[in-house]
Amino acid sequence: MDTLHVEPHIDIIIEEDEVIKGATEIVKIIRPSWPADQLLFKEFKDGITNKLVGLWYPDHYNEMILIRVYGHKTDLFIDRKAEIRNIRILNKAGYTHSIYATFNNGLAYEFIEGETLTIKTVRNPSVYQLVAKRMAQMHRLKPIHPEMCQKPFIWSKTEAFLSFVPKDFSNREKQIKKCFNLYRFEKTVKPFAVLKEEYNFLKEKCSQSGSPVVYAHNDLLLGNILYDEKKNSVTFIDFEYTAYNYQAFDIANHFAEFVGTDHPDYSLYPDKNLQKAWLKIYLEAYNKTDNIMEEDVDQLYREVDEFVLLAHFFWGCWALIQSEHSHIDFDFLEYAAMRFDEYFKRKSKLGF
Incomplete structure (x- = not known):
């Protein structure tokens, strides 16, 4: 692959409780001509992993710079070097923003x-066809890098998640909250030994x-897709989990x-x-043909139906880790319970 552009690195740490102050310092360095005393800012609250703020100055909103501060302890389960490499690859392909x-x-x-997608816009045919085509285009990319593994990332990443899943909570307040929800928690988030058994089942299944291994986003939630109605286009963002993985997983x-x-x-x-x-x-976009057989659609549908189980399990484990470490105001424990609950319901429905 051609050499990728490498952006400057600034030796600064931004504290999570001083994001605006730290972001202002970054902007002063990378945009020294901007009027520092006129900077405007906007905090984006959609994310549940990192903190994000945008800065610009009057009449220059479209030149806004986004400053993302990594969430507490997220380096435990996110490879930041790989994330930055993925952004460079996809920016060069014309698919996302520059750093x-x-x-x-x-x-x-x-x-x-x-605008980030909503539960309504994601179902709009004029929008979801753009998402489907862009995902197919991304899956057709075949970036090669010495540090990039071309095997499905999902198994090593899920195993890493399982190794970090808390058996209890070090924070007293979180421990009390867990006890308060103990019955619900035990009904939906099974003992660790059971999670391990479920992982082994998923890996074998x-x-x-036979799902192809492609260059996948792996985290296409609604907040990670921007829809520009004027341009009739979508842009994917946030590539923290982008890696080679099963085609059916990314869709599921x-x-x-x-x-x-x-x-x-x-x-x-x-x-x-x-x-x-x-x-x-x-x-149609992935195979670059309009002649798609019904049986091909049915085959992919069946694969996706099974991989949804893995998606629920994966993010259930992720949420358990976040419930221990994250400083974001979000009920990760409840979210984990919902994902595991849905996992077991769908597994039963599929007859496994």
């Missing part, structure tokens, strides 16, 4: 116009699926996000007709 600079616990990058993971994040409503999971319409558009 202006990195700093010790975050990065500064380009603002892109668009999904690794035999996106379908699982149709239900929303803050208050997931699993009745909104796309039905068979919507999935098959989406998959047909995807396969």
Whole structure:
């Protein structure tokens, strides 16, 4: 692969409780001509992993610089070097924003116009066909880098998650909250030994699926897709988990996000007709042909139906880790319980 552009690095750490102050210092360095005394800022609250703020000055909103501060202890489960490499690869392909600079616990990058998807817009045919096509285009990329593994990342990453899953909570307040929800927790988040058994089941089942291994986003929740109605385009953002992985996982993971994040409503999971319409558009773009056979759509549909289990399990483990370490105001324990609950319901429905 051609050499990728490497942006400057700034030796600064931004404290999570002083994001605006730290972001201002970054902007002063990378945009010294901007009037420091006129800077405006906006905090973005959609994310549940990192803290994000945008800075600009009057009449220059479209030149906004986004400053992302990595969440507490997220280096336990996110390879930040790989994330930055992925952004460089996808920016060069014309698929996402550019990076202006990195700093010790975050990065500064380009603002892109668009609205994040909602539980309504993600179901809009004029929008989801753009998402399906862009995912297919990304999956067709075959970046090669000496440090990039071309085997499915999902197994090593899930095993890492399981090794970090807390058996109890070091923070007293979180421990009390866990006890308060103990009955619900034990009903939905099984003992660690059971999670380990479920992981072994998933690995045996999904690794035999025959799903192609592609360059996948792996985290296409609604907040990670920007829709620009004027340009009739979508842009993917946040590449913390981007890596080679099963095609069916990336699609299944996106379908699982149709239900929303803050208050997931699993009745909104796309039905068979919507999935098959989406998959047909995807396969046309992925195979670069309009002649997609019905049996090909059916085959991918079956694969996706199984990989949704892995998506629920993966993010359930992730949420348990976040419930111990994150400083973000979000009930990660409840979210983990919901993902595992949905996992066991769907597993039963599929007859496994």
